[in-house]
Amino acid sequence: MSNLPTLHRGLIHVGRALCIALALASCATWHVPPEVDDGPLRQRENSAVSRGVRVSATVLGSEDSERMYGADVNRTGVQPLWLEVQNGTSQVLWLLRSGTDPDYFSPHEVAWSMHTWFGGAANTRLDDYFRDLGFSNPIPPGATRSGILFTNPDQGIKLVNIDLLGSQMLIPFSLFLRVPGGTIDPRLASIPFPFPETAVTDYKDLASLCAALERLPCCATDTSGTAQADPLNAVGIGQLTDIGAALVRRDYRRDPRESDFTQRVFGRGPDFVMRKQAQAGAPATWIRGWLAPIRFQGQLVYVAQVGRPVGGRFAPHRETRYTLHENVDEARNILIQDLLYSSGVDKLGFVNGAGAASPTRPTKTLDGATYYTDGLRAVVFFATRPRSLSDVEFLDWVPYLEERHTRQPGATGNARQ
Template sequence: DLTSLRAAIERLPCCATDAGGTAQADPLNAVGIGQFSDIGAALVRRNYRRDAHESDLSQRVFGRTPDFVMRKQAQAGSPATWIRGWLAPLRYQGQLVFVAQVGRPVGGRFVPRNDPHLILQGNVDEARNYLIQDLMYSGGLDKLGFTNGVGAAPYSQPRTTLDGATYYTDGLRAVVFFATRPRSMSDVEFLDWVPYLSEHDIPPPGDPADAHQ
């Protein structure tokens, strides 16, 4: 049931690791639930495409590289929001459960195309929220909720990844349930899990402000 699912999601790892499983990599700030065809259709409708870089393959969850990497291309093919996803050892009512890392590169659309050294932009919550907006516009979102699992209290401490990137997070993981048939935004069900407030969008003083670029 949903209560058991929430508990299982909160027990998932907070972050990816390096190949040795010792150094902490990027935060796992989203979970997608549904059939692969429905997940893929919703993302493709919002211009996400398969696009794995060397930097993506350095991340490990459950001891393996991402099962898929998708990117939404900015103007002129520049790198924008990425989604690195791993199939989790969970199922919900026969549907697949993917844990994912949603992020954007420092520099946004000004990063050279095919740059092999993309650095995570510090406001990872903003990238997560952009994905939610995309999914709502795609018509592929059935339910949405938030759980704990990424970190401690909002913006308590900056965290550093294995490539030296520093990020802040409110500690919440977005959980999105994909619909088989397109649904309007008014039909999306919001789960009464962890409350989400607009203040979570506000980065701490001194955080890089280039996420909109």
């Protein structure tokens, strides 16, 4: 019983401390920045013009956020993107935000992350301010609109898609922007990899291209070039902006990890690595790509590995090294279906060359994992969006779609006969 007064006094002290903390939290309110100047953003802007429309964009760094928002909003896990659209057409245009980032953040979402307890009117001012700085649709004919779009963060270089919708038309743009304060991995700095012109063969017809793709290596190797690594089961053909735009539209992001560079093709690590993020940040599918020393009618040709980790979307998302799931054909086919919905695919075909392996006699890769495959490479031809599903041409190199019900993983033989 004698402890009750002491307990009572303790509870009073705790209550007072809590009240003081709440009061301080409510006092630590946000204030409107004294001046909003987009001049520094314009100095770094990257611009493009098409069909009477000019677009400009800049990625905001932490200093830009502090100046424009009175707080470093980058620390909340978003990456503000400044956009400006000059509409020189006779139509009203709308920015399709999901085309820039399928998982973009609304201004109110980001503002809410900065709310304070019992902020009241200050929180309301914060919401209004973030909304007013956001990009506002529509863009009337002859008008200019500028504002902020909150995207997911990228490092080094950010590929930004800007899709403007009018009546029965879409005006697409793709811009490569440098991220302030970011470091660019020197292994990824050369995009595309600069082959000497004398080492590049430009094929003009599909038949000769098909033969060249089948002659590419079946697989990557280790750094010594002696041990076989993961299979090269995909090829992408097109302009870099079109390839990148299609991948970004399907939520693939540049995400190179140290383990990716143990895979070597043409004597070097991958020129790019992209991963599609799933629930809880788990990596669902990865793509490692290498620019090949061939072209098709002047367009770039990338050979790639497409794989998924053991566990798929249930794999621990904090892992630094993932084990390849053995069914690599499934990962390849998931990617194909994903890209078909990107509105950026012009043609699709399949060629031999990846080396068939059956489930009963799988092939071993670098870390001791095994895989099986029908040995086919998916060849995706990219074009400037939009392209509908009904526009996609299916090449008859290997009649994969017609023969899928008869082909088994690891099946051998020439499917074109």
